Amino acid sequence: MSDEGSFCLVLHSHLPWLPHHGTWPVGEEWLYQAWAHSYLPVIELLHRFAEEGRRDVLTLGVTPVLAAQLDDPYALRACHDWLGNWQLRAQFAAGQWEEPVLRDLAAAEFRAAGHALERFDTRWRHGFSPVLRSMTDSGVIELLGGPATHPFQPLLRPEVRRFALRTGLDDTALRLGRAPDGIWAPECGYAPGMEADYQAEGVRRFLVDGPALHGDTHAARPVGSSDVLCFGRDLEVTYRVWSPKAGYPGDAAYRDFHTFDHPSGLKPSRVTGKHVPPHEKKPYDPALAAIAVRRHARDFTDTVVARLRSLRERHGRPGLVVAAYDTELFGHWWHEGPAWLEAVLRALPEAGVRVTTLRGAIEAGHVGDPVDLPASSWGSGKDWRVWDGEQVSDLVNAGAALQDELLAVPPVPYRDPVRDQLVREALLTLSSDWAFMVTKDSAADYARRRAKVHGDRFAELAALLRADHRSRFSRAEALRAEDGVFGRLDARGLLV
The missing domain is CATH 1.20.1430.10 (Families 57/38 glycoside transferase, middle domain)
Structure with a gap:
């Protein structure tokens, strides 16, 4: 098997503090949907890799404010109720929908809700921290933390910025036994000099968006005169999945996120077409979606290999690709996302790509020369305009x-x-x-x-x-x- 180079998948898990602040359509409902459709299946995927003896599968960012919600007794009880309600809604839909394909879909939803309840009861009974700690202790993932409530750090007074970061790191250490070595800087927001705060608090690495490095993301880079490393998100690869305008989740075969059956709250339609109105969308077909997952996993694997080969030609040594996304994309926004993730994480090693974490990339020698970073973010325009x-x-x-x-x-x-x-x-x-x-x-x-x-x-x-x-x-x-x-x-x- 050839050594094509290294690939790091970074997932950023975050929601603002939602308990006791409304339910539907925004509020706690947002938390429980993401919990059921993204956090549960992604963690289950990682459990499977752990049982197979896999290590350094991906880098998982979990913001302190999200971790606090996933450990909160009130939120745990309410999420359990939500999962039971999901199963009841599926049972209701099975009795209401007449088309055989929709009745099959309702039955599949009923089974999925039951499986989620079983996993929640057996693995999440005491909250997220014990689940997450088993993943970090076994080495399946590298964990990234962050400032307490996910503030846009460049707009904070220095004293507040340092306190927010220290509070977030301390909270993660309390839940998991030690503070993380790396963070997901909220919104990838950076202002020159922030690396000094990171170094003072023991943060060794963080993420920026690719344009902050002028697209030169083939290696981690020390920031300024510090020992803190920044990793750049490779947009050429990342945008293959999800970009402001396109990406795999828009395929006609995938489940449509925006089209609801309002009596049950389920989503019975496939995308069908970008300009097809909801009432004209075709019923969701899992078999067609599975074919699309395999096709897109192959395409992404080919894209990563091609990118790594071009980096080797340019730099004369194996390169690094960092693809980073919101965890909530996988399962919540993109129903088939977890299946695609598993397919990709299995296909890349078979194609000669070293799948690893940010820590593993450093150990493999993917570190370049120091760089002075500009003010930046991963938002529109790659500057601060979204937040300022x-x-x-x-x-x-x-x-x-x-x-x-x-x-x-x-x-x-x-x-x-x-x-x-x-x-x-x-x-x-x-x-x-x-x-x-x-x-x-x-x-x-x-x-x-x-x-x-x-x-x-x-x-x-x-x-x-x-x-x-x-x-x-x-x-x-x-x-x-x-x-x-x-x-x-x-x-x-x-x-x-």
């Missing part, structure tokens, strides 16, 4: 004012639950998701409401602190009952 554009200027200005007010809060030498909750509400306000959703017009009203809710709660606690009002303690306790993410958070790490 005119459309969200009110959110940006409010976030800046909030940080200034936060840093002006007088410190105290003792643990103060009011200050802890004040910082917690500030971090939730500064989540990058809100600006992204507004700019992309994706549940923009929900995003603005969430930013306002947490901003108002911050302002309320700050006013109670200034007035030294006794009610601040009961109010902070009530807010923590709803938004108690990161229970070990200690405001003294910021307010010094």
Whole structure:
């Protein structure tokens, strides 16, 4: 078998804090759909590889705020209820749908829901951390962490940025026994000098988008004068799967994400065509979808091999391809995504490609010369416009004012639950998701409401602190009952 080079698949798992903040269509429903259709099947895939003795299969980013939700007792109970409801909805559809192909689909959904319930009951009973720790301890994956609530770091005051990162790393260490060596920088957002913060906190590697390296992503690169390495996402390969305009999930044979049977909530149609209205779409056919999965797995494997051969010709040694996606693409947005993932991760080694993690790529020698990175992100334009554009200027200005007010809060030498909750509400306000959703017009009203809710709660606690009002303690306790993410958070790490 030839040595074509190395391939790293990086999956970025993230949702903003959703428990107690609405249900349908955006809110907790979003969490439970991703849990059922992406997190459960992807982890099951990794379990299969672990049982086969595979190591360094992929690099899995899990943001601290998502990990907190997947461990949260309230969310665990509610997700279990959601899985049971999924099975009931499938049973209802089986009794309502008359076409044989749709009745078969309803039966398949019923079985899938039952399998998910069984896996949830047996493997996830105590939350995500034990599941994830088994994956990291066995070496099947490399884990990436990140700042606490997934803020867009370039827009944070330095003190807030460092605290958010430290809080996120500490939380991951609490759940898994040690902090990760690498992070997924939220939105791949970078500002010159941030590598110094990373090095100070023990972060050894992070992701940027390919254009930040002018497309030269064949190796990891030390950033500036630091020892921190950046890996660039290879867009030539990554966009083969998913891009702003195209990709495999749009194939006519795949299940259509946007077309619902509203009485049951199931998705009975295939894509059929880009401009076909929902009522004219054809019924979903798993056999046709399976053929498309095999075709696209072959195409992707061929694309990776061709890319690695071109890199070898250019640089005179085996190269590296890093493909990075949101985990939620696989199963939630793209129903067939997990099957495609497994097919690709089996086909690439057979084609002579070394499948590994970011850590494994470093060990294999895929490290180039130092580089000075520009300000960048993986958003539209590869700059900061999604999170710092005119459309969200009110959110940006409010976030800046909030940080200034936060840093002006007088410190105290003792643990103060009011200050802890004040910082917690500030971090939730500064989540990058809100600006992204507004700019992309994706549940923009929900995003603005969430930013306002947490901003108002911050302002309320700050006013109670200034007035030294006794009610601040009961109010902070009530807010923590709803938004108690990161229970070990200690405001003294910021307010010094």
